[in-house]
């Protein structure tokens with residue numbers, strides 16, 4: 001197969017993955033709607049007698065439905081993940097290098113990484129509706145990449161042509177994927193907390209914590225690798241370039257989040273700091289690349 | 302730790318304005334602050350007074366991170382003492398109600414004494430710290446976590462030390478070299494030099510560097526037509542410490558001569574023009590650096606010939622590496638490589654202002670005392686030359702020859718004596734952080750009760766859960782049955 005064919009295969013796989021994830025989302029949505037009507041009926045049944053079991057409601061929230069709809073949603077998600085991984089592979093083969101040399105490729109590889117990270121972490125955990133939100137997040141990221149960031153396969157500009165690109169960006173994408181899973185779980189936790197249905201340590205908080213504990217050192221490593229690369233390319237390891245600055249801001253927010261978890265007075269608010277960290281991360285990817293000029297501007301839209 | 306959280310949030314927030322407003326000394330565009338000041342003449346002085354154009358060296362930014370580091374030291378030193386104390390004391394006795402702890406197992410074994418012995422051996426083999434009394438085994442593991450945590454926090458101090466060392470003792474400079482030109486490493490050779498306050502400028506590393514050849518390659522097809530693909534600067538150097546040598550500097554491949562590093566940061570064209578005056582004498586010759594202004598390397602440059610006779614001459618030039626006719630009839634450059642090189646220029650006579658002592662850019666003309674050379678009909682005189690061509694100026698002012706084309710390369714030259722310390726700090730930081738987040742610190746107890754039953758349980762001293770497999774293994778070893786998976790779920 002020629003490079004061009006492979007690139008076309010990759011594009012085709014991306015479209016397929018979009019379709020599969022979209023279908024998964026529809027299935028999850030139908031499932032949720034049915035579950036809600038079931039839930040309403042159940043409540044109507046118990047409330048007149050006033051003997052609703054106090055445990056029931058959190059139970060409904062927490063346990064993943066085991067209906068066939070939920071299962072097909074999960075299968076579709078798995079399929080979509082496999083397809084998007086193949087798309088990343090084909091793109092890498094077509095380009096003859098690691099498939100993360102421009103913004104489209106960050107978005108594509110990032111979507112695959114988010115999906116894989118989520119599947120790895122959700123195993124054996126009751127994550128319920130979170131799957132649907134994860135699929136939605138992947139769908140948005142992949143959709144934005146295809147529609148607004150797409151670039152055909154091409155060689156790298158000389159500054160990017162470095163083995164540090166492989167290390168530094170791979171670490172950043174991995175950490176970013178984990179941050180995304182962590183942010184979804186954190187939002188779920190905060191929503192439950194807001195409805196007064198959660199202890200401090202529900203399983204969403206636990207999932208978020210596990211993910212963040214792995215993500216934080218990887219992000220730290222990504223920043224350090226970036227500094228080593230910058231020293232090699234520009235003659236200084238830290239220059240407060242906007243990209244570096246926002247990587248630092250992300251890091252500091254997550255450090256604050258980890259401290260807040262270990263501080264009784266702040267534990268309930270810790271989630272907001274993680275969300276702030278995630279927003280800084282997102283801004284670094286989209287905002288800084290698109291709006292703020294800097295040395296990293298060649299990332300290629 | 303509450304102070305730490307507040308200060309960390311503050312640190313994140315105070316770092317934001319520097320990424321939005323133009324900053325002095327941030328490399329991407331040296332003129333950004335001046336341009337911003339021109340566009341916002343009312344706002345700029347106020348922002349400047351608040352140090353908002355140099356956020357990262359601003360007193361308020363420094364205040365936040367210094368406070369943070371002070372607060373951290375205040376936190377971490379007592380923890381060091383605590384760690385030392387823990388290190389020397391035995392693991393504490395089991396809590397009275399072991400059943401409230403994690404992974405509690407309860408049952409009978411054949412010989413309680415043997416079981417305790419087996420438990421102690423097993424836990425020691427698993428690198429727990431163990432102490433044994435007549436009726437219980439007390440064990441603890443995971444101090445590496447505390448050590449890692451301390452190492453991580455202290456590494457931040459080391460990092461600050463490294464960064465500050467580099468800023469104070471190091472320097473950064475820039476120089477543009479035309480092919481064939483030699484650079485001698487003394488401060489007057491630099492086009493720009495920003496030394497740290499304690500940098501030893503008279504003691505710069507004695508060395509010389511010559512740009513022998515510069516090559517550039519560009520994409521010739523597809524959507525990214527004209528994008529750079531490869532740059533190579535072949536240089537030779539001679540230094541007292543490292544001797545003579547040659548090297549190819551590329552992006553991501555700097556030349557390091559005993560700690561003084563040369564980075565390739567840009568390049569452009571230097572047309573070789575010979576200017577003869579009205580008497581036919583050479584008034585100026587050799588390559589002149591033209592600064593690129595767009596991705597197709599359309600470049601601007603000036604040539605000054607103050608000694609030309611009968612009158613001083615100046616040329617304002619535009620260089621096009623691949624000239625094609627543009628839509629409005631004017632030539633433009635279509636590709637960054639030299640396919641159809643053309644120099645276009647206009648000419649001026651008069652006082653170049655070189656003798657009055659004020660410093661002048663070599664890339665711009667001071668037009669105050671200059672008069673444009675015109676044709677007979679009064680329109681400005683212009684010329685356009687391909688390599689090898691010569692053109693005569695009107696009125697016997699002289700002639701200009703385009704002899705050929707050289708390239709120049711921009712080098713960033715830097716010496717940072719703190720960077721090894723910073724790298725060491727970064728490695729310490731990574732190792733410490735990983736240990737502190739990955740190692741669970743836990744205590745495990747095995748106790749024989751008066752009724753002859755035996756029980757065991759564990760407690761986590763960190764936010765990481767106790768690894769339950771470990772307890773299963775211990776239980777099996779002393780003859781208690783491991784809890785089944787169902788029971789385990791409830792315990793966590």
Ligand code: HEM
Nearest residue numbers: 255258259262302305369370372373376377450457737738
């Ligand atoms: C300079 C900025 C700081 C950064 C980047 C930082 C970062 C971190 C990180 C990533 C952890 C690991 C969190 C975890 O174990 O879950 C941690 C733990 C800790 N930090 Fe900091 N820290 C900083 C400053 C401070 C300060 C000022 C203090 C004291 C007031 C402090 C006290 C602690 C303590 C006691 C822990 C252990 C928490 C635990 O055992 O869960 N840190 N820090």
